[in-house]
Amino acid sequence: MFESMIAALKMQKRRIVFTEGTDPRILEAANRLHHEGILTPILLGNPIEIQNAATACNWPVDEIEKIDPQNYKEMDEMVSKMAELRKGKMDEAACREALKKANYFGTMLVKMGKADCLLGGATYSTADTVRPALQLIKTRPGSKIVSSCFILYRQTMDKNEMYAMGDCAINLDPNEEELAEIACETARTARRFSIDPRVALLSYSTLGSGKGESVDKVRKAAEKLKELNVDFPADGELQFDAAFSPVVAKTKAPDSTVAGKANVFIFPDINAGNIGYKIAQRLGGFEAFGPILQGLNAPINDLSRGCNADEVYKMSIITAALI
Ligand SMILES: CC(C)(COP(=O)(O)OP(=O)(O)OC[C@H]1O[C@@H](n2cnc3c(N)ncnc32)[C@H](O)[C@@H]1OP(=O)(O)O)[C@@H](O)C(=O)NCCC(=O)NCCS
Numbered sequence: 001m002f003e004s005m006i007a008a009l010k011m012q013k014r015r016i017v018f019t020e021g022t023d024p025r026i027l028e029a030a031n032r033l034h035h036e037g038i039l040t041p042i043l044l045g046n047p048i049e050i051q052n053a054a055t056a057c058n059w060p061v062d063e064i065e066k067i068d069p070q071n072y073k074e075m076d077e078m079v080s081k082m083a084e085l086r087k088g089k090m091d092e093a094a095c096r097e098a099l100k101k102a103n104y105f106g107t108m109l110v111k112m113g114k115a116d117c118l119l120g121g122a123t124y125s126t127a128d129t130v131r132p133a134l135q136l137i138k139t140r141p142g143s144k145i146v147s148s149c150f151i152l153y154r155q156t157m158d159k160n161e162m163y164a165m166g167d168c169a170i171n172l173d174p175n176e177e178e179l180a181e182i183a184c185e186t187a188r189t190a191r192r193f194s195i196d197p198r199v200a201l202l203s204y205s206t207l208g209s210g211k212g213e214s215v216d217k218v219r220k221a222a223e224k225l226k227e228l229n230v231d232f233p234a235d236g237e238l239q240f241d242a243a244f245s246p247v248v249a250k251t252k253a254p255d256s257t258v259a260g261k262a263n264v265f266i267f268p269d270i271n272a273g274n275i276g277y278k279i280a281q282r283l284g285g286f287e288a289f290g291p292i293l294q295g296l297n298a299p300i301n302d303l304s305r306g307c308n309a310d311e312v313y314k315m316s317i318i319t320a321a322l323i
Pocket residue numbers: 089126127128130131134135139144145146147168169170171172274291
């Protein structure tokens with residue numbers, strides 16, 4: 001899954017900022033990415049603290065660039081650029097204060113073109129990782145919202161399985177329009193991982209079997225996708241078993257173009273999405289890559305605080321490759 005991304009990145013040497021420069025998982029991933037010639041990492045934090053943390057976990061980062069947001073020689077330029085971007089919302093003093101923190105500082109490095117992409121969230125919450133990006137990077141032209149998806153991957157003796165799930169991390173309770181946008185964006189991300197998307201909009205109801213406002217919302221989002229004439233099969237509302245199992249699909253949704261063969265799953269809200277992907281990861285034995293942000297105007301991604309070093313390494317590759 002990663003070979004072609006790695007081969008392309010080795011020729012580009014993209015610069016990736018890590019906001020948590022002293023975290024042992026980040027140090028291991030940065031060391032590997034640097035030594036394998038895949039990416040040029042930039043670690044944020046106090047250089048002495050980074051060096052001590054690297055020595056303690058035995059992942060040396062002597063050759064890797066470190067930048068201390070508390071002691072940055074081009075801070076005045078960064079403050080005035082951020083104040084311009086936050087005009088009417090944050091004054092220069094508030095920007096200077098915010099930029100002492102690695103999440104805002106790293107986001108501005110990307111905004112100012114001093115780094116190509118950013119990965120954070122090993123210790124920062126998703127909200128604290130994503131908020132600077134929402135405020136400073138903003139949505140890509142054509143996108144109304146930033147959303148996210150996870151790529152779920154499992155290799156067993158007889159098959160490799162790959163699915164996309166959205167939105168498990170950003171939008172708390174998307175309305176029908178937003179749900180339709182999340183479906184389009186998640187199908188788009190799925191294609192970048194060579195998944196030919198068949199999109200199920202999930203619910204506790206299958207095509208009218210249950211009633212409720214949230215069922216109506218999902219059904220209307222599915223209708224919206226039909227109106228938009230999207231270039232992938234999509235259907236809803238569907239329960240997960242009807243979406244996934246060909247046997248159940250025959251009983252619950254025999255005429256659906258998606259039921260029984262869905263590979264992109266859109267959750268009705270963040271409760272379902274976040275719980276759903278973590279069950280697949282922890283009980284189902286899937287590797288979960290994400291949350292991959294969608295609709296943002298620059299490549300900035302988040303991690304789960306429960307991530308391990310290998311997931312940081314792979315998410316770094318995904319973040320830089322999807323530019
Ligand atoms: C993403 C999140 C942090 C934004 O919340 P917030 O910071 O309170 O958002 P605000 O309403 O104050 O908006 C802040 C800015 O982001 C923008 N914004 C908020 N949500 C957005 C979205 N989904 N897409 C695009 N922009 C968005 C707002 O327009 C606003 O911009 P402005 O300041 O330039 O006007 C919030 O939705 C959240 O906490 N999501 C869940 C995160 C989480 O806990 N996930 C579970 C673990 S992964």
